[in-house]
Amino acid sequence: MNITDIHVVYFSATYTTRTIVREIAKAIGGNIIEHDVTNALPESEITLGGDNSMLIVGAPVYVGRIPEAAAEALKMVHGINTPAVAVCVYGNRDYDDALLEIKDTLNGNGFHTFAAGAFIGRHCIFPKVAEGRPDASDLEKAAAFGKRCAQLLADAAGTDALGNPEVKGNRPYREAHKVPMCPTGDKEKCTKCMTCVRLCPAGAISESDPCSTDTSKCIACGRCVVVCPHGSRAIYLPGYADAAAKFTAAFSARREPETFF
Template sequence: MIYSSGSFVFLCTFVGDSTKTKLMKVHLIYFSATHTTQTVCRGVAQHWGKEIVEHDLTLEGPAGEVELSEDDLLVLGMPVYCGRIPELATERLASFRGHSSKAIAIAVYGNREYDDALIEMAQWLEAHNFHMVAAAAFIGRHCIFPAVADGRPDAADEGKMKDFAEACRPLLEVPVDAIPRVAVPGNAELPPYKRSSFCPVPTDQCTQCGTCAANCPAGAISPEDASVVDASRCLACGRCIVICPVGGRQFAGEAYEQASLRFTAAYSARKEPVFFLPEM
């Protein structure tokens, strides 16, 4: 495997009868503030041995239109924020189009629930001419209350990524019209977007280097003063915390500490990934 310029590149040879299709490329499209969704998408796709092209929407969308052919596969990976995929990600997805292209949806959530994220992804895929052939929900460390699902995805999750990839493998080799769309749970009438009431703040270790501001997906942090945060834009995604070179940012405050205790007590029991595959 060769990793170069944000893409995995593989050599592959296809043999078989005329009922099988030649998969050209696997496109990974993801929003991954703390790199967890990216890790899961890569962890699944690496098992197929196909050429992989990555589109990271965390900081910006593509410069122009991106069209996938009918022989391409889209793996759409999204975190779950307050029950839905990030609104910013939806905006940055606008430039992508399929041509009855196969798609796999992957939601990554912090061990509470994935709520309506998968059905929201399914609706977006259908509206943009993709055919969703499989879906999954994986668990990653919670971005606001990191004691929940700490260390995940772990080795057991990596095994589940391989299991999911193997379960999807036959779907890569048959025509898209031979695969029924897979059903996923959720409310078709999506609820309004919500925001967390908590935003990360600088600690005494903050050097005002500007790294957090430059890497905030929502542009919520002032580049002149890292203590100034636009709470109406902050996603509480935790990117500023993991990106800080000196560990100078965190969630804090009495209300946060109390909420953290309640949330950790309620949602620390380990949940496992779930897969949704078509009946064929």
């Protein structure tokens, strides 16, 4: 198959998923068309057909699933027996059913998922876990994964000649639930620059008071903490330090990317 157009659909609040899918797309090689669905659904349905297009989907793992907003966005992406690669990025605990959820959704939407990978990114709620990841070794593995995908595509006469990998995960998937770890701002540090207001995927921070958070909307994605230029936003909840220490002790043993063909 001669793939010229690589569409990359990703949700990535703290940018680790974006880093991984970009590395994979670059290694496959071609005309890369990005669809960032972190802050908004695609403007219209995306349909990828013809012999020359493929799709890479990347989403982070939230409590063993993909974020609800990512699942909503994926409903708008359709293939016509189009080759696809499923990618999840998780914070070194586990990815549970997230990769399977992506694969099932893609295959249900007319794609043929011929490769899948689970990669590791810094844990955005407990950032001492997987700190600095994806690192150089992760990026090498992402690039090697992309090259293998490119080879499989080049060797296949058509989509039906591609494999159909089993990926780890169970059905029914884990029940999705929210994590009550909402960041807020420190008024002493906040300059009201509005970066967090603009970039919050859930619209949970208001212009009138960027140091507070609408906890009914917040998805605990960690983006406001990462993008605040003044270190104002953080999780200041009582009990957070203890929870972070316990989580870090339990889940710091380094995990490595897993790929499926």
